Amino acid sequence: MNLPNKITFSRILIVPVFMIFVIPFPDSVLYSGLFEFIRPQMLQFNQFVLNYGNYIAAVIFIIASSTDGVDGYIARKRKEVTKLGKFLDPIADKLLVTAALIALVERNAITGGGISGWVAMIIMAREWIVTGLRLIAAGEGIVISASNLGKIKTVSQMIAISLTLLNNFPFSLIFPEFRFDRWTMLAAVIITAYSGYDYLSKNIKIINVKE
Structure with missing residues (x-):
């Protein structure tokens, strides 16, 4: 290896x-x-x-x-x-x-x-839907590469998860009343959902709905 x-x-x-x-x-x-x-x-x-x-x-x-x-x-x-x-x-x-x-x-x-179960469901649903789309594309010899939006999605998720694990630290020391972790998680959910829509809208032709 x-x-x-x-x-x-x-x-x-x-x-x-x-x-x-x-x-x-x-x-x-x-x-x-x-x-x-x-x-x-x-x-x-x-x-x-x-x-x-x-x-x-x-x-x-x-x-x-x-x-x-x-x-x-x-x-x-x-x-x-x-x-x-x-x-x-x-x-x-x-x-x-x-x-x-x-x-x-x-x-x-x-x-x-x-986090709420809804947050996890939306993010995980997007990941597996896009994975399924890529598998279908691979079977047709088509490679769906990661887009810039997909990369932004990944970074937003990493930041949101990290801040949630840290319980809003270090922002809690400066702005104890403002939950950066929750807002970044909301942003991650929105970006993730839009990224999924973007992948589907650009590659929906791969799925032949008539079959």
């Missing part, structure tokens, strides 16, 4: 680590007889996750997000573009964002410091 693929694969492996610091252990696990011998430690870890886990998760998410594009750049520069890399790269990106959205929905139910 070459270096670009290792970087991509590391983004996939980091997803469960990220989840551990966002979502505390559920009661069904905590009070299971299987883990009785380490229950006190698990309870302590849960408290840590509820108080500080989102900040650690934010650092993990930012680091993982910053590698997006690095693997592709290295692969092209070294002429090490492989089918495995083309397969893993979009999976790694979508896994990270999907995991973050699901984790924030669950955290919202526990602490109120997350």
Whole structure:
């Protein structure tokens, strides 16, 4: 496995680590007889996750997000573009964002410091609709490349998710009453939805509705 693929694969492996610091252990696990011998430690870890886990998760998410594009750049520069890399790269990106959205929905139910299920649904729906469109296009020998709007969408999602994980920090220190995290998430949802519409409107001809 070459270096670009290792970087991509590391983004996939980091997803469960990220989840551990966002979502505390559920009661069904905590009070299971299987883990009785380490229950006190698990309870302590849960408290840590509820108080500080989102900040650690934010650092993990930012680091993982910053590698997006690095693997592709290295692969092209070294002429090490492989089918495995083309397969893993979009999976790694979508896994990270999907995991973050699901984790924030669950955290919202526990602490109120997350996002609505509607936010997650809209963003995830766009991602899978465009993925499906690209699969159909690939079957026809057509490549749908990422647009500038798609790149803006990705950046807006990364910023919004990071600020939500950080609970509006550092803006909360200067403007405690203004929730930058919520406004950036709203902007990300709007950009994501419009980006999906843009992809569909420009490539709808690929789908033959008569068949």
